[in-house]
Amino acid sequence: MGEGQPSGTAPRQLALDLLQGVWEEKMLLAELEQHPHFAEKPAEIRARAARLARTTLRLAGRADAAMKPFLQRPPRPGIQALLRLAVVELLAEGEAPHGVVNAAVTLAKREHAKAAPMVNAVLRRVVENGQGGWDKTQPQRLPNWLRGRLGATYGNARVSRMEAAFEATPPLDLTPKSESATLPDGEMLPTGTLRLAKAGQVSALPGFETGDWWVQDAAAALPARLLAAKPGERVLDLCAAPGGKTLQLAASGADVTALDISEARLERLHENLARTGLTANVVGADALEWQPEAPFDAILFDAPCSATGTIRRHPDLPFAKDGAGVKPLFALQAQMIDRAVALLSPGGRLVFCTCSLLPEEGEKQLEAMLERHPVLSPDQAAIDALAGFEPDWQAAPGALRTTPEMWPERGGLDGFFIAALRKA
Structure with a gap:
């Protein structure tokens, strides 16, 4: 845990770092997890961060759809990653809203202080909307470069079934x-x-x-x-x-x-x-x-x-x-x-x-x-x-x-x- 970091934010901050490394720097998790910034953290924080990052990557599309009605404009990439992480914790993992929202606001202040009130408001609306806002969403779509290739080979209906399979944590x-x-x-x-x-x-x-x-x-x-x-x-x-x-x-x-x-x-x-x-x-x-x-x-x-x-x-x-x-x-x-x-x-x-x-x-x-x-x-x-x-x-x-x-x-x-x- 980093000095001065509350126990609830340390693994979330590390998960957020992993997500930004994938989405913004186009790096694989295997590469990011070898970096001293990740590898030197305590084992229990690394384990939780890695699990949170992988679950968020699987469910990011659903998270975007669940919070879209409450966003006036697309947030900057770091805040978008933070919101996705928090929405997945709230709606897919059933974590206590109080802890998730507070941790997200704390992390938002570090990422971009002016965005913290918006993060608080969006997540509270997501909580109010409940599980219905999640159940009506669709599985995370593959990026166009891959979905187009697979659709031409297997047909879009079969690709959609693959996308649903990709959502689940494998045995x-x-x-x-x-x-x-x-x-x-x-x-x-x-x-x-x-x-x-x-x-x-x-x-x-x-x-x-x-x-x-x-x-x-x-x-x-x-x-x-x-x-x-x-x-x-x-x-x-x-x-x-x-x-x-x-x-x-x-x-x-x-x-x-x-x-x-x-x-x-x-x-x-x-x-x-x-x-x-x-x-x-x-x-x-x-x-x-x-x-x-x-x-x-x-x-x-x-x-x-x-x-x-x-x-x-x-x-x-x-x-x-x-x-x-x-x-x-x-x-x-x-x-x-x-x-x-x-x-x-x-x-x-x-x-x-x-x-x-x-x-x-x-x-x-x-x-x-x-x-x-x-x-x-x-x-x-x-x-x-x-x-x-x-x-x-x-x-x-x-x-x-x-x-x-x-x-x-x-x-x-x-x-x-x-x-x-x-x-x-």
């Missing part, structure tokens, strides 16, 4: 290391992922200290299951960090090489291997230049991508990124696909995947790679053998597409495109 998904793993209480999904509706502190859960599981979205766990690595096989995890898929491959008994260009991200992979007691040959290098001693029996390539499929877990992403940064990724993905094919033994298996909702990073990449590489063919048998496979996931022969509005009764899925292929 915690765990991948067990083995059938005998010590696990917390939760729902075992058909695909083999354990899902926890409310997890609390992850490191305090049964099985964490003993390395019996790791955090990994159910959709993110599918590519390694589709590759079905076997004991003793030479397997390459291309773009491996932070390592969830590497852990899956290593747990199968395969001889795994985990390759990634980012030494910083590989530190997390080393930590995960140490905690779980699994082993892999970890290599920090550029995949386009790295030369292995011999080709691989199987390769999992989780390509660098827009990450648009992970918005339910990263609500800052649509605001911190724009369409300009996406297009260069398409060419890089194609280059790295060609490299993966070159590193694969004849008869070997390749699983290509992206955590993206954009067809240019999925379906269209698959079409193009099959044209460039006649030695590749779709492996539909691998899809058919996948535990928990549902027919509406099928995107093309040998390929799956998951989207966030799927499994609504279970808490949704990240958006992934996954293709299984064999080399002649």
Whole structure:
């Protein structure tokens, strides 16, 4: 807590700093949370601030609609962020109005003193209007650069369902290391992922200290299951960090090489291997230049991508990124696909995947790679053998597409495109 800050304003001030970093500076929360301004705060303040920021990012559109009738003109960005935060606390989280309004007025005086009376008046009107002003609002809309692309692919009605899915705080998904793993209480999904509706502190859960599981979205766990690595096989995890898929491959008994260009991200992979007691040959290098001693029996390539499929877990992403940064990724993905094919033994298996909702990073990449590489063919048998496979996931022969509005009764899925292929 900062010196002289009331206990109620410290986490709110930190949440406000995060929100302004996303909306005004176009930075990702992961970057902002590494900054000393955030990292040096007490753990309980950081935790509450991060939760408040993520919830506000998910519900900002609703908050704008709920307070719009009481605003004469759009407020300046810092005050708008503060109002959104307070409205979400009042109407989505049911916090006591007195505490929320007082804290918001205090923060408004720091941000722009003349705006404090307006903040007080707007929030009091929001409280008077009650929950009805919230229930009639619509889910947060994706920014135009992304909504237009997705609407052209999936149709606006389906995109609206995705936006509704993005509002909800996602459950915690765990991948067990083995059938005998010590696990917390939760729902075992058909695909083999354990899902926890409310997890609390992850490191305090049964099985964490003993390395019996790791955090990994159910959709993110599918590519390694589709590759079905076997004991003793030479397997390459291309773009491996932070390592969830590497852990899956290593747990199968395969001889795994985990390759990634980012030494910083590989530190997390080393930590995960140490905690779980699994082993892999970890290599920090550029995949386009790295030369292995011999080709691989199987390769999992989780390509660098827009990450648009992970918005339910990263609500800052649509605001911190724009369409300009996406297009260069398409060419890089194609280059790295060609490299993966070159590193694969004849008869070997390749699983290509992206955590993206954009067809240019999925379906269209698959079409193009099959044209460039006649030695590749779709492996539909691998899809058919996948535990928990549902027919509406099928995107093309040998390929799956998951989207966030799927499994609504279970808490949704990240958006992934996954293709299984064999080399002649």
